[in-house]
Every structure is written in C-alpha cells, then in structure tokens.
Amino acid sequence: MRSLAERSSNQVSLSLFAQTLPNAFPAVEVAPQTWHSYARAFVQWFEYAGIARFKGQSILVLPEGSAGMGRLFGARLPIRTKGVFPQEPPGPCIALLVKLVNGPLKISALDRYERDSLRQLLALGAVEPDSAEAFRLARPDLISDGKVLQAVLMELLRRVPGGSDALDLLIQNPAASPVDVGRIFHSAHSADWKPATTQSVGKHFRAWARHAGISTRVRRQPDADMMSATTRLDTLFDI
Structure with a gap:
C-alpha cells in the first residue's frame, strides 16, 4: 500500500x-x-x-503515528460501500445530497432507498462518515442553492475507477451507448458481470454525466421507411 x-x-x-x-x-x-x-x-x-x-x-x-478508528470486537459496519460506481441513478442520490446540506444524517433515519443512495455517494467520494452512525457532505461545495455544481461533480466523476475514460468517451461521442460506457467500468473493475449489468452501469453513468454538464444523445436508429424500401424478402426465411 x-x-x-x-x-x-x-x-x-x-x-x-x-x-x-x-x-x-x-x-x-x-x-x-x-x-x-x-x-x-x-x-x-x-x-x-x-x-x-x-x-x-x-x-x-496516513502519516505514521495517526490514530486508528473503529472497533474490532462486537462491531458491525452499519453500511457497506458497493465496489462499483454507479449502480444507482443520480436523482435519488442528489436528493439525499440536498438533505445533507443541513447537516449530518444518521443512518437510522434513512429508508432502504436512501441507504442505496448513500452507498453510491460514498463510492463517489461526495459524503464521508461523521461518526459511527452518521454521515456528512465530504464536498460542501457540491451543492449550491439546492443544485449540483457541475464542475465539482465532474471532478468527482473523474476520480472513480473508469470515470475519466467514460467521460472522455461521452465528450467525444455523445451517442456512445450504455453498453459502450459500461464496458469501461467492466474493464476498470476486472468485473465478472452479465451483459445486463454492464448496460445498467453504463446507463446510470450517462445520466450522472448529464448532471455534470455533458450532453448525451440516443444513437440514431435506421429509418423504418428506408429499411422497407431497401430490404427485399426473397425467401421464406426472410419474412
């Protein structure tokens, strides 16, 4: 280390x-x-x-001689950080960030969905422990007047494994598919994912990128009329 x-x-x-x-x-x-x-x-x-x-x-x-934290015996981690960001859409996470502007929140005060959001914010580095049972904003400058500051979010997104490469891909190609984006995280984590997981991670990251000010667009599909005009049904197998 x-x-x-x-x-x-x-x-x-x-x-x-x-x-x-x-x-x-x-x-x-x-x-x-x-x-x-x-x-x-x-x-x-x-x-x-x-x-x-x-x-x-x-x-x-930490510097040598720093104080330790936590307990070894009888201790139970109240919440675990998932290994991959993102696994949740940004909307609920941002709503939780807005709540944290008013001060630390206890885990016991969060519902199941807010705890999922908290795990993602921990993985992002946007929040940090305030005590054994509470969390606070790690980047108070992330939220201003109830809105996410795009530059700060961009900085955090670039720090997560695979985040910088995924952002660069979307900047160069706003129509990059969720699968294309998800493959970057698949590689960054040496993960053994099913295709649906790769697509889901890519889809969520595209949404996070939009909140950071990056434009994305849906890949254009072939025009249906053009397809019908150029496609001939020559055999029963083509029908």
Whole structure:
C-alpha cells in the first residue's frame, strides 16, 4: 500500500490495490472480484491501525503515528460501500445530497432507498462518515442553492475507477451507448458481470454525466421507411 501511495500522491484507488494482491499472494486462487473484497477488508484493518482511511473509493495513506478508528470486537459496519460506481441513478442520490446540506444524517433515519443512495455517494467520494452512525457532505461545495455544481461533480466523476475514460468517451461521442460506457467500468473493475449489468452501469453513468454538464444523445436508429424500401424478402426465411 505504501509503495503504491508513493507513486500516486498518497492516494490509491481501491481497484488498483485489489489488482496488486494476486502478486502478493501467489498461492491464493480466487475470482477477480474476490480480490476486491479482500482489498476492502485489508483497508478496514488499516483504518483500525491508523495506517490508512477510506476516502470514497480511494484509500488515503496516513502519516505514521495517526490514530486508528473503529472497533474490532462486537462491531458491525452499519453500511457497506458497493465496489462499483454507479449502480444507482443520480436523482435519488442528489436528493439525499440536498438533505445533507443541513447537516449530518444518521443512518437510522434513512429508508432502504436512501441507504442505496448513500452507498453510491460514498463510492463517489461526495459524503464521508461523521461518526459511527452518521454521515456528512465530504464536498460542501457540491451543492449550491439546492443544485449540483457541475464542475465539482465532474471532478468527482473523474476520480472513480473508469470515470475519466467514460467521460472522455461521452465528450467525444455523445451517442456512445450504455453498453459502450459500461464496458469501461467492466474493464476498470476486472468485473465478472452479465451483459445486463454492464448496460445498467453504463446507463446510470450517462445520466450522472448529464448532471455534470455533458450532453448525451440516443444513437440514431435506421429509418423504418428506408429499411422497407431497401430490404427485399426473397425467401421464406426472410419474412
């Protein structure tokens, strides 16, 4: 972890840390996504020891002698951050951000859907723990007058694994399909996803990108009249 941190301004993505673990444990053979779970478990130990802290989907290496946090025994994490952003549409997440402008919120005060949104905001790095049971805005400048500031959201989106490449694709090609966008995240996380998951992640990211000020458009379909005029039904198999 420290070696990675020295090469990346003291902040390491969870995805990159997970990718280094197979070389550290060559005798262990597990599915690629399992290394992501192991990486998260390691960082939770590092947090307890005062070595590192989670910051969204990144890991911030702390100065030597930093205080640890959390408890090992009898402790239950109240909420877990999903490994991939985005898995939720932006609307409910932004609504929760607006609520957080007024101050930290306790997890117990959130309904099931708001907790899903909270996980995504943690992965995005837009919120952070305020205590063991509450969360606050990590970027107070993200919301102004009840609206998302596009420049700040753009900055956060570029920091998530795959986010910068996906944004660049949409800037160059606003009609890039959800599958095209989803494949970037599929690769960034070395994920074992079904096609529907890849498409869903891409669809959600396109929506987040629009909130960051990027225009997207639906890929144009062939004109039905043109298709009928140029297509001949020569055999029974063409009907």
